[in-house]
Structure formats: structure tokens, C-alpha cells
Amino acid sequence: MAIKLLATDLDGTLLRSGKPVSAGNIAAAQAAAREGTVVTIATGRMYQAALPVAKALGLDVPIITYNGALIKSTSGKIYYEHYLDEDICRRITDFCAERKWYLQSYSGDNLYYSDSGEFSKRYELSQKVIGEEVGYAGMRKQVSRMYKMLIITAGADVTQNWMAELRAEFGDSISLTQSAPDFIEIIAPGVSKAAGLQKLADILDIDICETMAIGDANNDLPMLRAAGFSVAMGNAADDIKAVTNAVTGNCDDDGWAQAVNQYILKQ
Template sequence: MIKLVVTDLDGTLLPTGTEISPENIEAAKKAVEAGVTVTIATGRMYRAALPVAKNLGVDAPIITYNGALIRTVSGKTLYSSYLAPELIREVLEFVEAQGWYIQTYSEDKLYYPEKCVYSDRYEAAQLVQGEAVGWQGLKERTEEVTKLLCVTDSGDETEARIAILRERFGDRLAIVRSNANYAEIVNKGVSKGEGLKKLAELLGVTIPETMALGDAENDLSILKEAGLSVAMGNAVPAVKELCDVETGTCEENGWAQAVDEYVLKGR
């Protein structure tokens, strides 16, 4: 019997922003009333994920920054994995030399070299505001940095940059694609899957009692770890191949369909 549901956000629970459909909210509410813990695991910043958690009615710890930070809704940090300052500066210098866009997250604040189309798109999609601080400013803001994010124009460009970054830093960092335009850089060993294991342990839930839902490559680790893995109808092929079951698309409220079928049915 499922006791813990952990869900991705973008492309899984909601298309963008923080607005969750009434159908998904109702399904989450029914699951909680049935004694199930419902929470989120996302690549988003904690402060960008928090409004979604509140809209969903989540009161459990949430996994953010792709597993680099687990923090309660009230703000208590339960786990963190921050990047080493010297390694941050090394990556920034390399990316600057390539002429790529990158943004950083220090102490749950968003920073980028200069305001541009990439920062504008990100802020609009995540409903957060960042600050342009220049390349030197990025290199100086290395406290509590959970991840770095390269934003590109296409999936092919993202894959090409990931390959280059892995060749240069793959022995020291994990570089994953979270959607077509995002290449995320975190510490080795950091993943949503590890976040799920840590959270289940904190809550006293066994892995077979967990269910995870996702759509993108950065969800693979959590889907591999979960007792029951659910691919969204809009998921990338690698996710669909891995998962135990497939539900409807994000736009079709496939999330609610999955909760009704695999969590609430027969309870």
C-alpha cells in the first residue's frame, strides 16, 4: 500500500508557474485524508517550489534543487549538499569562456551575469525574480550554492553542452538535463532519487510503500528508486521505458488519474 507520493512539478503536476488544476488538488487532498504523505521533488528553487507546495496543501518536507536541498514548508533544513566555492568558480570561468549563459543559486536566491532573454524566460516560467550581478558577482556569491543551471535554445544544444561539461567536470560533478533547455549542475551523488531515500527514512516509510511521478530525464533517479514509478503521458521516451505504469499527460490531469488508480483505489 502506498504511503508516500513524491511528484515532480513541471510537466508532471503542472505545466508551468504555480497554478495546480482543481482535479490534481482534489486528488492530493483525498490521498492526504487517506493517510498518505504527498510531497514534491523538483529542480526548482525552494522559494519557487514553496508556493506550489502550499497550493497543493503539502505539509511534508519538500525535495528541491534536484535533491540538493530538503526543507520543510516552515523552513527547517533537513538535508543540504552545497557546491564547493572553488569548483563553482572553475565552472563559471569555463562557461564564461564558451560564451554560454549560466545562472546560480546562492542562499536560495537567483543570480545571473546580465538580464537577457534566458533570464526573462526562466523568471516568467518559475515566477521568481533574480539579480544581474556580472560574472565577477557570480564568482563572489558562492555561499550555499545548491546548483548551477545552463539555459539553451534547444534540446540539441542542451545535449551538446551536457556532453562538453561532462567531459570537463564529470568526474567531480553531476550534469543532468531537466527539460529540453536546461542543463543542471549539482554535486556527485545528488539526485531526486537520493532525496526520496532520505525523505522516506525521515518519515519511517519503506521504499516499496512509495510512488513517484515524473516526465523528464532528471526524474529517472527517483523513478528508479520508488516502489511504484509512474510516467506521464508527455514523458520523454527514457522515462516511459523505465516506469512501471503510464498515466495521462500533464494537461489531461494524468497526475490525478494516477493517484486515483494506484493510491486511492481499493483503499
């Protein structure tokens, strides 16, 4: 069956670490588009951080951002939004403040930090965005149109312990996912890349069986399971590779373009 919709993760998938989209990946994306495949991004990134990548591909398509909480085209058309509850956002802020956990939030596609330092500077550099330090008190006030909240930890072991604390406190009122070992991404229940892929497929009148997804991280798992055909990057962990239909080359070797050439362009 022909692939009509391709959804791709960014970091570790389409993008090499700290680098723009490669010429090989751009060429593959444009070739797929010429063959009639809608090529879209599905990322945990905020919209303003994903937009330059979408533009680099040279395609005006809806992009799935904030792990599925916002679907918005490169030309600015909003297709779907799903926010965190404002009271829950305030409770999460207080919860983190009591423990002195670093927190950042994304309200109306604006980025706010509990404090500026190593974590915020590293994030700004990797995402090429600028946030604003407002403290926990300021974050309590910036809770409208909250697509996502993000806690950054000192490492993977800390992350798992803190996620357990969050689940114990907030239960089913939030969903947790990860795009990196030191990230705890908090989104509304029902939000995921898989749900975003399904919604976009419905909007475009494409059957989910005619979709393909490429990813490498834990927050890609729902999307990889939901897509009609799924591909894990060669640099993905073994548990990611175990659920996909195929495995391609590493991100740094244009494994993304290899997958598009093999499974969409049939080269």
C-alpha cells in the same frame, strides 16, 4: 502494498504549462493525505519557486528541491542540504565566461544571472521568481551554499555538445541532469531526486518499497527507478515511460490526479 510516500515532479507532471495547480490535482493530493499518504514535491526548482505550489496543495510537508540538494518543509524546517564545492563553482563560472555561455546560480536560495535578457526573463516568468544580474565576476563571489547551477542553451543539440564539454573538463566533480531540452543543471555528486527520495523516506521511517514517484523528464529517471512504484506522465518521452510501472494521462488532462486516484485511492 499501501503507498505511504508519494513524490511528484512539478513541471509537466503536477503543473500544466504556465498555470497553477488544477483543482482536480489539489483534490487528489488532499484525498491521498487523508488516507495517510505523505504527498511531497521532488523538483529541480529552487525552494522559493516550489513553495507556492506546495502551499497550494494545502499540505505542510518536506519538499525535495534543487533535484535533491535541499529538503525543506513548507513551514521552513530544513531536513537536508548538499552544496556544490565553492572552488568548483568558481571554475564553472570561469568556464562559462570564457565561452560566453549564459549561466545562473542558486546560492542560499537566491537566484543570480550572468546577464539579463531573453533567457533570464523567460525563466523568471515560468518560475515566478526574481533574480539578480551580477555578471560572471559577481557570480564568482556568490558561491556559498550553492545548491545548483544552470546553463540555458539555444536548443537540444547545443545542450548535448555543451554537456560533453563539461564532462570532459569537470569529470566526476559534478553531476549533470536535465529537466528541459535546453537546460543543463549542475549539482553536486551524489545529489539526485532518487537520493532525496531515499533520504526523506528514511527521515519519515518509510520503506522505499512503500513509495511512489510520478514524473515526465530526464531528471526524474533516477527517482522513478528508485521508487517502489513509478508512474510516467502521458506526455513523457518513450524512454521515461519504458522504466516505469505504469503510464497515466497527460499533464494538461490532470493525468496526475488520475494516477493518484487509480494507484493510491484505488478508485
